[in-house]
Amino acid sequence: MTAIARRHRVEVASVEPGEVIKGDLFTKSMYTTSLTGGFYDVYNFLYRIEEDWKGVKIERVVMDKDSEDSRIHVMLTVAVLSI
DSSP: OHHHHHHTTOEEEEEEEEEEEEOSSOEEEEEEEEEEEEHHHHHHHHHHHHHHOTTEEEEEEEEEEOTTSSEEEEEEEEEEEEO
16 A cells, blocks of 8 residues: 555555454455555556555545645555455
């Protein structure tokens, strides 16, 4: 995730592990991530992580624009599916 973020000029401030849900066929691990970047950079980053990693699903996105510059702050909840 950090390599894709660097490629799209997005700063990953934190990645926090969350709930792990074990099912019969797969395990779903949740992560909350804090990001900062330009709107289009963040958009391209979000597109790329779902497109490149088929086992990653974006569950929730909360964006807040910084009034001092054109960057946005994003709280992202991501589900990682594994067999």
